[in-house]
Amino acid sequence: MEMIHEAGQYVDTVKRVCEAVGSEVTFRGTVHRVRDMSDFSFVVMRVERGLIQCTFQGDEIGGIKRSDVKDAMVLEVTGTVREEPRAEHGVEVVLSALSILGKPYDQLPVPLGKKYMGLSLDVDLPLRPITLRHPRKQAIFRVQGAIADGFAQYMQSQGFTHIHTPKIVVAGAEGGANLFKLDYFGTPAYLAQSPQFHKQYLAGAFGRVYEIGSVYRAERHNTSRHLNEYMGLDFEMAYIDSMYDVMAMETGMLKSVMAYVKEHCAEELAMLNAEVPEIKEIPTIRFHEAKQIMEEKFGHKSKNRYDLNPDEEVLLCQWAKEEHDSDFVFVTHFPSAKRPFYAKDDPEDPKLALSFDLLFRGLEITTGGQRIHDYQEQMDKLEARKMNAELFESFTMLHKYGMPPHGGLGIGLERLTMQLLGLNNIREASMFPRDMNRLEP
Amino acid sequence: MEMIHEAGQYVDTVKRVCEAVGSEVTFRGTVHRVRDMSDFSFVVMRVERGLIQCTFQGDEIGGIKRSDVKDAMVLEVTGTVREEPRAEHGVEVVLSALSILGKPYDQLPVPLGKKYMGLSLDVDLPLRPITLRHPRKQAIFRVQGAIADGFAQYMQSQGFTHIHTPKIVVAGAEGGANLFKLDYFGTPAYLAQSPQFHKQYLAGAFGRVYEIGSVYRAERHNTSRHLNEYMGLDFEMAYIDSMYDVMAMETGMLKSVMAYVKEHCAEELAMLNAEVPEIKEIPTIRFHEAKQIMEEKFGHKSKNRYDLNPDEEVLLCQWAKEEHDSDFVFVTHFPSAKRPFYAKDDPEDPKLALSFDLLFRGLEITTGGQRIHDYQEQMDKLEARKMNAELFESFTMLHKYGMPPHGGLGIGLERLTMQLLGLNNIREASMFPRDMNRLEP
Known part of the structure; x- marks a missing residue:
């Protein structure tokens, strides 16, 4: 003893x-x-x-x-x-x-001791248990860890409760597609493609909640900006006036996170030649205004009436940098048709949703907005979309028994890391990326 | 604009x-x-x-x-x-x-306004989006959130990097059973039953790492202490002398977490009549010694030569309380045969593993230990267990290219919450529990 x-x-x-x-x-x-x-x-x-x-x-x-x-x-x-x-x-x-x-039993398969290993992703990724030992790789993920820590710290300072929501669910928040299916003791189940419903439940209970959790998208993308499993930084807050409260909270959070990263990862940032953005305020434009600016300023004719294409995200960020010296830009009032059924429509123009994206250095890193809190409004929207309300009884229970106005957002941790550090591929910002062809290590 | x-x-x-x-x-x-x-x-x-x-x-x-x-x-x-x-x-x-x-559209289905709702779990759980609004339920999960926040804060103060490891994997760390299977773009995949392998990879790269992440166990248990999806508080640390370094780190962490919870959740603790344990030092006994004490002190004849049964966890905690005024007790040197293949055996008696459990008020809340760091030792153990080393090539890559002595542990957040607050069923300590019969809400 x-x-x-x-x-x-x-x-x-x-x-x-x-x-x-x-x-x-x-x-x-x-x-x-x-x-x-x-x-x-x-x-x-x-x-x-x-x-x-x-x-x-x-x-x-x-x-x-x-x-x-x-x-x-x-x-x-x-x-x-x-x-x-x-x-x-x-x-x-x-x-x-x-x-x-x-002691090692074999010669290292990669030049860990060199300043740059110079590996292609195809060589690097299968050897990640070893390549992550390289100081430059370590630096990326120390910064990523600090982003998560800084996020949690800011959320705590603003009265948010740390939550953990289930990732095994019966249906997807965003609709039926793009879900990984699993066998749950003989019952079909899915991996959560967002903590959306549970976040809303919990905003109704705790007022302000935050989560750092896994998100699953069974999308058949193979791009430099998509992962099939990623980390979501999520928060949801009740008793808001409008989505602008959510955006102001995100502005304050990002400012605080950037300060946190600078304080805790000065050497890593220097090693990676990363420039931490100075955030004072973030310019905000409406979706339609954004399309107009791109046409007038860049002669860009948009082919997508409902969303921003990747090249448009780049142009808008260029505009924000030139006109407002900002690395970030909020885009609001997206067409309601392409936003989820829980998004609140603008009472002044119900074809638009009170929802927003945040773009950072040419890439969307956040989707958020105000949610419907009124039961009748939610039931009407389900009906208008010809969705079966019975499948959403657990969800609409939220609205049925009184719900405060609320809203929130989700941020992709890997995308935020990638843009902060100027990485070319999101797989550089995931320790062990899961993509269409990769399940190991 | x-x-x-x-x-x-x-x-x-x-x-x-x-x-x-x-x-x-x-x-x-x-x-x-x-x-x-x-x-x-x-x-x-x-x-x-x-x-x-x-x-x-x-x-x-x-x-x-x-x-x-x-x-x-x-x-x-x-x-x-x-x-x-x-x-x-x-x-x-x-x-x-x-x-x-x-405004609500229907009368509340539960007496939210009463001091105690007095609901059975069967009524409570399907209505959790509403019942979590009750102050006593909120209190439980504010404490749980604070445990997670306090854990993260302590880990950061000790130089641990915050990591996120994939939950979709090709095989399980603990062996093939008890895995949820999923279809990953046509390939069979599984939900991680522990971040074990990835934690070890990352201890090799970052030295000290911590994670707060989901853990999946497809166990056909239906008890008051098992969940099929739970949150693991994990850490792993390199350059240790022995598993006692890991246990000392856990002692410091628990002390710090308890202080954090007291500071941030005083009202919640009072509402729940919860007593936060005073931790100075934690008594430690060897597995065989534990069996002996139970026989001598409580006349308990053990039926399990390889592990502690639930009733034995209760008895040992009773002993720790009576003899050492401690709510916690470490049990070390479990029989190697029933500990995982990555656990390091005691050089002084290879039938015993350098691994430990931590019991808290009658329940195991942690399993941890020193891991094998030498390649040959790991290969020999795989062979002795007649396991196919080829299936573990990604894992043993870790050892092949030089690995420091290291160890770590995993804590079940819900179990820790349950024991701290004196709850009777682990479902009380999970917002939206997933068990054999429950996938919603």
């Missing part, structure tokens, strides 16, 4: 080493690369966050030969820290002791 | 009203209950977090009759705040204006 106490206060290894100039440190890490300089070797160690340069002088330290130290070995090392302006973080560690904690 | 600014600083309605004694406030909420006192009515409003008592004096205010105000109406109200020690929060609002924002 013994008693387990909590762990000591955590200090990041890089920080600990940097603060120990002139004294001895012991730390653990993995050999990132070795460079033999004849008299000595540089042994660059990859620690839990960052790289630390060590020098191995002489032929042997405590029984371990210099020539035995190989890439991908896991070591515990001890040495004296000294300033070295040419090394990472301006310090290096002169090794005095080392021991081997783990 | 207009510009969208961020929302103003959020202040919780209850707080705003409490701070406005003597002055006028306007706020929105839903009528929680009305009590007619002949000359006036008490109108208790449910706001986004909490209840506020209002008084409606006279027969009419601005065209709205007192008799028209009904349960479940959504209102914007204005009134003067005065002290009233008998009301919630010690204040009440004397109404001077109100307007209707939303």
Whole structure:
């Protein structure tokens, strides 16, 4: 019998080493690369966050030969820290002791020690358990983690309750298509293509709710901007005046997230040459106005009367940048016909929905809006769309027993990451992407 | 065209009203209950977090009759705040204006306005979109949200990166059984029964990772402690000395989470009469020692040589409480045969695994341990178990190219919530539980 106490206060290894100039440190890490300089070797160690340069002088330290130290070995090392302006973080560690904690059984299949691995996605993705060890890949996902953390932190500060909604459901929020089907103890079930219904239920209960959860779309797309499984950052809020409350909340959230990422991932952003957008206010145009601007300003004749095509998302963002120095633009009042049945129509023009998209550097990253809260209005809309209201009895229960005006949105975490970091393919912003041809690793 | 600014600083309605004694406030909420006192009515409003008592004096205010105000109406109200020690929060609002924002179309199917609804689960669960509006239900899930938030906050403070791993996978980490099968564009796929493999990949890349994600178990259990879809709080950490590092991290995390919940959910805990455990250190016993104690102390003859039965979890917790005044107890060194193939065996006795469970108030809430990091050791264990190593090539890639000693754990969020709040059935701790007979709402 013994008693387990909590762990000591955590200090990041890089920080600990940097603060120990002139004294001895012991730390653990993995050999990132070795460079033999004849008299000595540089042994660059990859620690839990960052790289630390060590020098191995002489032929042997405590029984371990210099020539035995190989890439991908896991070591515990001890040495004296000294300033070295040419090394990472301006310090290096002169090794005095080392021991081997783990060893590779084969040569690395990719050049992890190089600044750029230069791999195509077809080579990279199947080897992700290994390629994610590269500092540039790590940087992408540290930023992504910080976006999620920053999102949660802001939501908490605004009184939102953290929720988890089921991903196994009986039907899809957006209609029947594009659903992954599964066998649930003999009953057909589906993977949720959005937490929409449950978010609305919970806005009715908790007022303000947020979720970070998986979203499934069985779309037969194979593009640089679609994934079949992605992470949704969702929130839903009750007692709103209009969808503009939701948009203002998103503006504040994005501002806060960007500040969070800057604070927590300065090195990663620098490594990736990423520029964090300065957000003051976000320009907003109506869908029809957007089509007009594209025609007048860019001579673009739209072929899509109901939605924005990808090239239009690019043009609108160009406009927002030129006219308003903004990396973001809201587009509102989409044609109701192509927005979901739970979207509230504009009382001033019921052909338009009180719903919006947010575009960021040429790509849609959010869909949101005000939802119908009145029971009769929801039943009428189901009927007008010739949808079977009986299938939505759980959902319309929400409206039947009194519901506040409410609205919300969903953000694709991978898309936000991709646009923030200037990545070319959304698979670069998903650790283990699931697409039409990929289920592993 | 207009510009969208961020929302103003959020202040919780209850707080705003409490701070406005003597002055006028306007706020929105839903009528929680009305009590007619002949000359006036008490109108208790449910706001986004909490209840506020209002008084409606006279027969009419601005065209709205007192008799028209009904349960479940959504209102914007204005009134003067005065002290009233008998009301919630010690204040009440004397109404001077109100307007209707939303209305119910039917009488509530459950007594939301009562202190206890007194519903059986069979009545409660299908009506969850409505029953979650009850303050006591809300309290449960505000605490659950705070547990998740507190977990994330602690993990961040200890240098863990927030990860999201795929839930659609080709095979299960724990073996082939108990998997939900799905059709992935014509290919068979499964829902992940644990983020195990991906967590290990990512510990190799990021050193320390945490996830809050869905877990799927197609177990044909119908008990008060099993769900078929639940939320896992997972972490994995590299460069450890032993599983005791993982246990120490969990001890620190739980201590921090309990403090977080106390700070953020004081009213909810009081409403639910929940006692937050005081954690200083957690007693730890070996599996065989545990069996011995149960026999010696409680005269309990065990029928299970490989695991702890539910009644034994209760007995061990009783022992921990009596002997060590602890609501938690770690059990270590389980027989290797019944622990997963990635668990590291004890070099001093390879029949035992370096893995542990954490019990809390009579229930297992965590399984964790040290994992195998050496390639040969992992290949040998696969072979000893007559498992086909070829099926695990993606996984063993991890070990092949050098892996630090590492370990981690998974916690069931619903179980932790259930035990913390003293709930009798895990369905009480899941907003929309998925069990063998339940796919809705």
